[in-house]
Amino acid sequence: LGAGKTTLARAWLAELGHRGAVRSPSYTLLEPYEGEGWRAWHLDLYRLGGPEELELLGVRDLLAGPGLLLVEWPERGGPAVPPADLEVALSHDGPPGRRRVRLLARSPRGAEALGRLAWAEGEAGG
Template sequence: MQDVKFYLENEAVTVEIGQKLAKVARPPLTLYLTGDLGAGKTTLSRGLIQALGHQGAVKSPTYTLVEPYELPGVEVYHFDLYRLSDPEELEFMGIRDYFSENSLCIVEWPDRGEGLLPPADLHLHLAYSGNGRELNVHAGSAAGQAVIEHLSQ
């Protein structure tokens, strides 16, 4: 499986890569977003979720752990596990029910839910690079590889 890297010079380019993902991401699909605080995980998620058809604001689900979006043809679940103190909390919220055949799950801070989350189809890692960000995308499945191939074109 190949990795692909992108340089994201600003917020607009970060939103744009989320929009490109939306054009090729088909459920079921699990995305892990990792990177330091402020690296652009929620910004990228916003571009993806709005390009899938959500009209309103996309806020980070830091306090609620998950923000659901019922969109045409797909159920999107945006998780932010930053404030998760114990992965067992995910069991209490029925975490497995979110990962269905019709869902696209975006998980920020997936390491906090280790052992209870399904493996990622795509792992997107954002890192500071000069005044912008570097995005490294790694496929963890055939579905993820297909997304990478479309993004690379």
């Protein structure tokens, strides 16, 4: 808790072109976002009562179409949550006020995204 998951989601959505507010889905469980040529859903499953609640949220319908799915606490969704393309782990293991980020590609799409991220960081001089 408090590792910066929603802050990361906010940055990801801003990169897609989202200019509005990005709310933490801690209580709503699901926040949808849409822009020109893209759709995204931010889920926080920490307070999920069980995987069956995902059915009530209509997650199966979301997964049937194209879009970006940002999921906090995916293990709480059980098999209803598809395997991640890119796994992001945040921790407080660094200096005070900073986070350590670990990125792990779990699919060819994840490897492609990770490669683009590494290229963008190199272009920025990082």
